[in-house]
Amino acid sequence: MAVTQLIGARVQRREDPRLITGHGRFIEDHTLPGLTHLAVVRSPHPHALILGIDTAAARALPGVLAVLTAADFHKVLSGSMPVTPAFAPEKKYVPERFPIAEREVCFQGEPVAVVVANDRYLAADAADLVHVTYEPLPAVVDPEGAMNPGSPLVHTDGPDNIGWDMTYAGGDIDAAFSRAEVVVKERIIQQRLAPTAMETRGVMASYSPYSEDLSLWLSSQNPHFIRLFVSGAMGIPESRVRVVSPDVGGGFGSKISPYPEDYLVPAASKLLGRPVRWIETRTESVMTTIHGRGQVFTAEAAALRDGTLLGLRLTQVLDLGAYHGTFGAFQACACLMAGGVYRWEAISARTVGVLTNKVPTDPYRGAGRPEGTHLCERMVDRMADELGMDPAELRRKNFAREFPFVNNFGLTYDSGNYDGTLDRALELSDYQGWRQRQAAARAEGKLVGIGLSTWVEICGFGPSAATAGATGGIALVESAQIRFLPSGSVAAYVGTHAHGQGHDTTFSQLVAETLGVPLEAVDLRHGDTAEGPAFGYGTYGSRSLSVGGMALYTASQEILAKARKLAAHLLEASPDDLEFTAGAFTVRGNPQAKKTIQEVALASYGGNLPAGMEQGLEAVSHFDPPNFVWPFGAHVCVVEVDRETGAVEILSYTGVDDCGNVINPMIVEGQVQGGIAQSIAQALFEEVVYDGESGQLVTGTMLDYLVPTMNELPTPKLDRTVTPSPTNALGVKGIGEAGTIAASAAVINAVCEALRPLGIHHVDMPASPDRLWRLMQEAGR
Amino acid sequence: MGQTLRVTVNGEARSDEVEPRLLLVHYLRETCGLTGTHVGCDTSQCGACTVLLDGAAVKSCNMLALQADGAEITTIEGLAPEGGLHPLQTAFWENHGLQCGYCTPGFIMAAAALLAENHDPSDEEIGRGLEGNLCRCTGYVNIRKAVKAAALAMREGAAAPIGG
Ligand code: FES
Numbered sequence: 025m026a027v028t029q030l031i032g033a034r035v036q037r038r039e040d041p042r043l044i045t046g047h048g049r050f051i052e053d054h055t056l057p058g059l060t061h062l063a064v065v066r067s068p069h070p071h072a073l074i075l076g077i078d079t080a081a082a083r084a085l086p087g088v089l090a091v092l093t094a095a096d097f098h099k100v101l102s103g104s105m106p107v108t109p110a111f112a113p114e115k116k117y118v119p120e121r122f123p124i125a126e127r128e129v130c131f132q133g134e135p136v137a138v139v140v141a142n143d144r145y146l147a148a149d150a151a152d153l154v155h156v157t158y159e160p161l162p163a164v165v166d167p168e169g170a171m172n173p174g175s176p177l178v179h180t181d182g183p184d185n186i187g188w189d190m191t192y193a194g195g196d197i198d199a200a201f202s203r204a205e206v207v208v209k210e211r212i213i214q215q216r217l218a219p220t221a222m223e224t225r226g227v228m229a230s231y232s233p234y235s236e237d238l239s240l241w242l243s244s245q246n247p248h249f250i251r252l253f254v255s256g257a258m259g260i261p262e263s264r265v266r267v268v269s270p271d272v273g274g275g276f277g278s279k280i281s282p283y284p285e286d287y288l289v290p291a292a293s294k295l296l297g298r299p300v301r302w303i304e305t306r307t308e309s310v311m312t313t314i315h316g317r318g319q320v321f322t323a324e325a326a327a328l329r330d331g332t333l334l335g336l337r338l339t340q341v342l343d344l345g346a347y348h349g350t351f352g353a354f355q356a357c358a359c360l361m362a363g364g365v366y367r368w369e370a371i372s373a374r375t376v377g378v379l380t381n382k383v384p385t386d387p388y389r390g391a392g393r394p395e396g397t398h399l400c401e402r403m404v405d406r407m408a409d410e411l412g413m414d415p416a417e418l419r420r421k422n423f424a425r426e427f428p429f430v431n432n433f434g435l436t437y438d439s440g441n442y443d444g445t446l447d448r449a450l451e452l453s454d455y456q457g458w459r460q461r462q463a464a465a466r467a468e469g470k471l472v473g474i475g476l477s478t479w480v481e482i483c484g485f486g487p488s489a490a491t492a493g494a495t496g497g498i499a500l501v502e503s504a505q506i507r508f509l510p511s512g513s514v515a516a517y518v519g520t521h522a523h524g525q526g527h528d529t530t531f532s533q534l535v536a537e538t539l540g541v542p543l544e545a546v547d548l549r550h551g552d553t554a555e556g557p558a559f560g561y562g563t564y565g566s567r568s569l570s571v572g573g574m575a576l577y578t579a580s581q582e583i584l585a586k587a588r589k590l591a592a593h594l595l596e597a598s599p600d601d602l603e604f605t606a607g608a609f610t611v612r613g614n615p616q617a618k619k620t621i622q623e624v625a626l627a628s629y630g631g632n633l634p635a636g637m638e639q640g641l642e643a644v645s646h647f648d649p650p651n652f653v654w655p656f657g658a659h660v661c662v663v664e665v666d667r668e669t670g671a672v673e674i675l676s677y678t679g680v681d682d683c684g685n686v687i688n689p690m691i692v693e694g695q696v697q698g699g700i701a702q703s704i705a706q707a708l709f710e711e712v713v714y715d716g717e718s719g720q721l722v723t724g725t726m727l728d729y730l731v732p733t734m735n736e737l738p739t740p741k742l743d744r745t746v747t748p749s750p751t752n753a754l755g756v757k758g759i760g761e762a763g764t765i766a767a768s769a770a771v772i773n774a775v776c777e778a779l780r781p782l783g784i785h786h787v788d789m790p791a792s793p794d795r796l797w798r799l800m801q802e803a804g805r
Numbered sequence: 806m807g808q809t810l811r812v813t814v815n816g817e818a819r820s821d822e823v824e825p826r827l828l829l830v831h832y833l834r835e836t837c838g839l840t841g842t843h844v845g846c847d848t849s850q851c852g853a854c855t856v857l858l859d860g861a862a863v864k865s866c867n868m869l870a871l872q873a874d875g876a877e878i879t880t881i882e883g884l885a886p887e888g889g890l891h892p893l894q895t896a897f898w899e900n901h902g903l904q905c906g907y908c909t910p911g912f913i914m915a916a917a918a919l920l921a922e923n924h925d926p927s928d929e930e931i932g933r934g935l936e937g938n939l940c941r942c943t944g945y946v947n948i949r950k951a952v953k954a955a956a957l958a959m960r961e962g963a964a965a966p967i968g969g
């Protein structure tokens with residue numbers, strides 16, 4: 025794909041004029057006549073039996089319309105919230121989950137009752153007046169402890185706390201370890217994180233008993249899946265439910281799976297016959313929106329003395345929370361990607377999903393790939409340290425170099441050039457220069473470390489052969505519809521849904537370029553189930569361009585094929601004799617004989633068509649990718665650790681990534697910058713903390729959950745190499761999660777190297793001043 | 806229950822009956838219908854709700870509407886004349902200073918207050934001026950760039966000869 029006027033151009037974003045002037049339309053900006061407001065009464069206990077709910081005082085408050093509990097909701101909702109097979113198809117125990125608790129609460133924040141009132145302040149007041157009597161039960165907080173046969177139960181009627189326990193075997197691991205000359209072991213913790221989209225969740229619903237249909241507005245990354253789930257639970261035909269996801273103020277994975285409120289708000293609307301809105305507070309968000317990560321790894325790696333990697337054996341203990349997240353088992357892909365960019369003889373990975381009395385975990389930006397990369401890159405650094413090899417050299421010695429490359433679990437990496445990104449990253453970061461400065465700094469007693477992360481990810485979900493089973497039936501292909509209107513304007517619909525990624529711009533560039541029309545002629549639409557193809561699959565897993573963009577591309581090709589036939593008819597030529605350039609069909613050898621695509625579009629609505637051709641110029645296309653796509657890159661971080669305070673200062677950060685061909689480099693850079701920031705946030709600052717005894721959430725607000733400000737983050741040096749994907753005609757991969765997958769390992773490898781002179785081998789995240797200061801004290805400074 | 810609130814919002818003098826406990830941000834969003842001012846937290850951390858109150862940046866989630874009695878309030882909708890863009894808005898657009906855009910009005914309003922005081926802020930001064938605002942999408946790189954670009958544009962605009 026050549027760089028043309030629009031492909032590869034830094035086109036300013038089309039979504040920005042509304043957003044910079046305060047005219048974006050987020051969920052809370054929507055209202056309806058007669059709107060009522062819902063507040064949720066939540067369990068303050070991580071685990072308790074519900075002995076009684078006294079709603080009288082709340083009901084008595086003027087302006088309160090209803091107080092509803094599970095018994096009410098059973099009249100309009102049925103079934104259990106969905107759980108997909110994902111990467112752990114053999115589940116041992118999947119607790120039932122009704123959107124509101126009836127007998128037992130299993131995490132702090134679980135809904136117990138809802139209040140609907142005329143005014144939001146009143147709803148909050150009334151929620152405080154609902155008196156629930158609980159009998160507290162022991163809370164299961166630590167996932168490793170929860171695996172013990174004697175552990176208290178997360179659900180009193182459960183057999184144990186094990187959601188799944190399975191091992192991925194990739195080669196003969198015993199044979200690989202039997203040849204080992206060096207073995208390193210580590211225990212690596214992936215702390216729980218709160219995704220913290222700046223816009224919290226929110227749902228507005230309006231059910232009409234007269235037409236028996238439901239309109240639902242919510243802040244979602246995949247409105248069609250929500251329609252499928254909610255229509256099923258409410259027993260309303262899917263075609264009579266409309267879900268609109270307007271401007272979405274960030275998601276990062278936290279707006280994929282359905283939540284209790286996605287059911288409770290429309291159900292309340294049906295019960296009351298009024299439109300109902302609920303907007304999540306930030307405090308509710310930290311407590312009840314899914315968390316990410318929450319995993320403990322134990323790993324050992326084997327190698328020969330010359331640095332040849334042999335085997336990797338690991339166990340992932342994944343803290344599921346009180347229920348399986350709908351896509352929670354996706355995070356087991358950390359196991360499948362634990363080998364990273366290297367050739368290993370064998371990898372054996374056991375994954376155990378363990379229930380605890382906490383909010384469920386589910387995919388958060390990267391979802392399994394940051395964890396796999398962090399593990400792999402930490403183990404490779406531990407090995408380099410043990411062997412006394414430069415970490416860049418050990419990496420190079422083991423890079424996969426022949427593509428397609430089939431990893432130990434049979435996944436096929438489509439294309440790569442790992443030496444290319446590493447070379448460029450070392451050069452751009454001045455790696456050799458930093459090695460010299462590091463030696464000088466160490467001589468002065470300073471703690472300076474240089475960390476590398478050479479990463480690869482699986483994304484672009486995904487081929488039907490792999491994904492239909494993983495969701496339990498629906499293949500994660502993507503759909504698009506493109507329509508020429510008689511005037512020549514183009515309406516393009518796609519089943520993905522941006523929440524900051526700039527699809528209005530990127531996809532319009534793609535469609536305009538492919539159809540040869542001006543950018544202004546293209547109107548890109550998404551996020552409304554009432555428009556476009558029957559089903560859309562949503563935005564997550566860095567899939568939107570390589571699957572959704574491709575669906576737009578293939579729909580455009582179908583349009584062009586029909587337009588060519590019609591143009592040939594109008595020009596009285598054979599379709600094979602036409603050339604299509606710059607938006608016009610011309611007869612080869614006779615450039616005067618010409619029809620622009622917009623002229624053809626108008627003609628398609630007229631009467632002069634070839635025999636058998638129907639009116640109109642539009643196409644619906646589904647793109648089923650033949651493989652996943654595999655972006656990769658190399659990041660270099662340099663840090664200094666303050667001996668006195670344990671504070672980490674990032675002296676330099678460099679990222680060189682490769683996501684294949686690029687439509688809009690400005691947007692790609694923005695995705696990388698933001699991704700790196702979120703991953704540095706994990707490495708140094710953020711952690712959801714629950715009290716180990718009581719199970720109470722300790723980091724319940726933004727005062728305690730440390731989302732970094734501008735002052736805590738570096739300005740990374742960025743560059744790209746371009747290795748097109750052979751998987752799709754555009755040669756594109758994905759970039760939404762790249763920075764988040766890459767950065768934590770680079771930062772922590774740098775911190776560990778900085779502390780190496782003190783005899784410290786490993787540091788868990790967040791590498792906070794407190795944690796580092798303690799480690800340094802223990803190391804007997 | 807209601808009390809009378811007299812304020813000027815984006816140049817328009819208003820008088821409204823409001824409940825004493827109504828937050829300024831809800832007054833602006835719901836009574837005035839100015840939904841460009843956002844709510845991102847409930848502990849005054851995120852700055853999504855930042856507006857100008859008599860020229861100073863304030864977090865409108867953190868004060869009662871009645872505390873603004875008699876004040877002049879500017880929200881993101883009123884920063885530039887109708888249909889036009891303030892140099893900060895242009896700079897955020899040109900420098901890709903936003904992704905989801907939810908934090909953006911707050912950043913622009915906080916930056917407007919900063920640039921009114923300091924026409925040529927350094928990186929550190931921008932950091933200090935915007936430390937009350939959180940963005941989850943951009944990593945702040947392009948926000949800092951946009952604020953610098955706007956400062957430059959405003960200095961050049963101010964230096965341009967009248968009518969030139
Ligand atoms: S809404 Fe977060 S500071 Fe005001």
Ligand code: FES
Nearest residue numbers: 904905940941942
């Ligand atoms: S652009 Fe999304 S929070 Fe700042």
